[in-house]
Amino acid sequence: MTSSLLPELQPAHLREVGIDSATVYQGHFLHAVRDTVVLPDGSRALREYIKHPGAVMVVPLLDDGRVIVERQYRYPLQRALIEFPAGKIDPGEDRLACARRELREETGYTAREWARAGVLHPVLAYADEFIEIWFARGLRLGERALDAGEFLDVLAVTPAELLAACRDGVLTDAKTLTGLLWLQNWRAGAWPLDWREVEAAAAPVAAQG
Amino acid sequence: MTSSLLPELQPAHLREVGIDSATVYQGHFLHAVRDTVVLPDGSRALREYIKHPGAVMVVPLLDDGRVIVERQYRYPLQRALIEFPAGKIDPGEDRLACARRELREETGYTAREWARAGVLHPVLAYADEFIEIWFARGLRLGERALDAGEFLDVLAVTPAELLAACRDGVLTDAKTLTGLLWLQNWRAGAWPLDWREVEAAAAPVAAQG
Numbered sequence: 357m358t359s360s361l362l363p364e365l366q367p368a369h370l371r372e373v374g375i376d377s378a379t380v381y382q383g384h385f386l387h388a389v390r391d392t393v394v395l396p397d398g399s400r401a402l403r404e405y406i407k408h409p410g411a412v413m414v415v416p417l418l419d420d421g422r423v424i425v426e427r428q429y430r431y432p433l434q435r436a437l438i439e440f441p442a443g444k445i446d447p448g449e450d451r452l453a454c455a456r457r458e459l460r461e462e463t464g465y466t467a468r469e470w471a472r473a474g475v476l477h478p479v480l481a482y483a484d485e486f487i488e489i490w491f492a493r494g495l496r497l498g499e500r501a502l503d504a505g506e507f508l509d510v511l512a513v514t515p516a517e518l519l520a521a522c523r524d525g526v527l528t529d530a531k532t533l534t535g536l537l538w539l540q541n542w543r544a545g546a547w548p549l550d551w552r553e554v555e556a557a558a559a560p561v562a563a564q565g
Numbered sequence: 566m567t568s569s570l571l572p573e574l575q576p577a578h579l580r581e582v583g584i585d586s587a588t589v590y591q592g593h594f595l596h597a598v599r600d601t602v603v604l605p606d607g608s609r610a611l612r613e614y615i616k617h618p619g620a621v622m623v624v625p626l627l628d629d630g631r632v633i634v635e636r637q638y639r640y641p642l643q644r645a646l647i648e649f650p651a652g653k654i655d656p657g658e659d660r661l662a663c664a665r666r667e668l669r670e671e672t673g674y675t676a677r678e679w680a681r682a683g684v685l686h687p688v689l690a691y692a693d694e695f696i697e698i699w700f701a702r703g704l705r706l707g708e709r710a711l712d713a714g715e716f717l718d719v720l721a722v723t724p725a726e727l728l729a730a731c732r733d734g735v736l737t738d739a740k741t742l743t744g745l746l747w748l749q750n751w752r753a754g755a756w757p758l759d760w761r762e763v764e765a766a767a768a769p770v771a772a773q774g
Contacts, residue, residue: 370638370645370716381590381597386613386691388590388597393640396716404595405641406615406691429579430689431602432614436579437689474731478739479688480639480646482595482615486737507579507605522683522746523756528695530687530739537731537746547732 369396372403380404408485412455413442415473415535416465417493418512423539424463424495425518425532427509438511438521439529442487455490456554461501463510468494471549473542476534487531489538491549515539578605581612589613617694621664622651624682624744625674626702627721632748633672633704634727634741637717647720647730648738651696664699665763670710672719677703680758682751685743696740698747700758724748 372393381388387407395401416424429436443458445451452470459465473489502508518536521527527536541547581602590597596616604610625633638645652667654660661679668674682698711717727745730736736745750756 366645367636367718370636370718372638372640374640380592380595383589383597383599383613384611386597386615388592388595390592391640395714399714401714402593403640404592406595427576427579429581430686431581431583431600431612432691432693433686433689433695436575437686439689474734475737476739476742477639477642477646477737479692479694480642480648480738482641483688484641485688486642487739505604505608505610509576509579519750519755523750525683528684528686529689530685530696530743533685533746534739534742537742537749540746540749541728541732546728 371396372401374403375400404482406479406483406485408444408483409447410445410485411442411487412445412451412458413440413487413489413531413535414455414459415440415489415491415539416459416463416467416495417491418495419493422512422514423518424465425511425513426462427511429507437529438518438527438532440532440535442531451488452490452554455488455492459492460498461503462506462508464498464500465492465495466498467492467554468496469551469553471551473535473538473547473549476531478530489531489535491538491542491551493551515543580605581610583612584609613691615688615692615694617653617692618656619654619660619694620651620696621654621660621667622649622696622698622740622744623664623668624649624698624700624748625668625672625676625704626700627704628702631721631723632727633674634720634722635671635717636720646738647727647736647741649741649744651740660697661699661763664697664701668701669707670712671715671717673707673709674701674704675707676701676763677705678760678762680760682744682747682756682758685740687739698740698744700747700751700760702760724752 374391377391380390390404427436441462445454471491476487583600586600589599599613636645650671654663680700685696
């Protein structure tokens with residue numbers, strides 16, 4: 357047992373090496389693959405997992421101290437849950453552009469300032485999905501533009517309400533709880549955010565030439 | 566927009582109702598289904614997701630203030646990551662029994678006291694998985710009993726090291742970050758834990774009669 361987690365994060369004695377890969381299911385939404393891997397002791401094993409393009413999540417801060425969350429029915433869990441706005445990255449899409457698009461489409465808000473907090477991995481045992489975490493402030497409310505078949509409520513709540521909802525078992529979405537960890541530590545002055553102003557236009561236009 | 570997230574958490578205007586379900590992939594590890602659902606506006610949609618038996622995660626507290634984490638290679642992400650000990654619930658297994666088993670098998674530790682903190686949902690868009698969060702203290706080190714083909718390092722680190730690793734982008738596992746949110750708020754006296762002593766024997770034996 358060692359006492360620090362930081363040095364040598366990719367030790368050779370844990371590594372698994374893929375030697376083949378096949379798609380085992382290609383649905384409308386899910387893409388599952390099964391790879392054969394060589395384990396550290398030379399034996400072989402199968403690894404089945406979901407291929408995912410990655411996603412972004414936004415922690416939207418209102419000027420009055422409240423934050424914007426959504427309530428959305430999540431069919432696999434047979435209930436509606438509270439979440440920060442999030443969505444999949446389109447092919448070739450810039451991550452900040454994706455964050456701005458998802459916030460605007462799902463909640464109607466645009467933001468003057470953005471800061472990238474970090475990244476999380478929701479389910480490392482069976483998906484390659486990452487979720488990049490962005491904070492947004494200087495919010496202005498416009499029109500929502502939900503996808504067809506998308507239904508969700510938009511709520512403005514205090515960080516204290518969200519933390520109490522986690523403590524009481526009402527808020528259980530892991531990405532949102534990770535956003536709360538960031539929010540709590542940023543508000544306490546413990547973790548920094550590097551804010552940048554963005555143009556009001558949703559889609560930046562590259563200069564010609 | 567409303568200002569509180571707590572009342573009326575299951576509103577009818579968001580509900581999706583399943584009308585049929587079929588297994589679309591049954592692998593060694595993954596079980597994927599595709600359901601047809603009726604949306605709130607009466608239209609139909611498909612929902613593909615992973616069926617999962619549920620899991621437990623343990624936040625193991627050493628007497629000296631450090632916590633136990635693991636470093637494990639996660640093939641879908643092609644890297645080793647830092648995590649709290651966790652594992653799937655066996656069919657019919659009690660959740661605390663599962664927590665005790667996973668802690669002992671993966672790290673070698675047994676614990677005198679246990680407290681259930683809450684539950685998290687890692688990936689509500691495409692899995693029904695839940696992870697129940699347990700805290701353990703009064704740790705004693707014994708022998709590990711890893712599954713065949715399981716390789717992982719066991720580390721003892723301070724909560725401050727873990728929080729810094731999150732801030733710096735080294736710790737990215739969402740379940741572990743949720744455990745850290747609990748750890749931070751419990752240590753601050755903000756969130757309570759209801760500790761109970763357990764018997765030293767790993768498998769409790771029911772009284773006859």
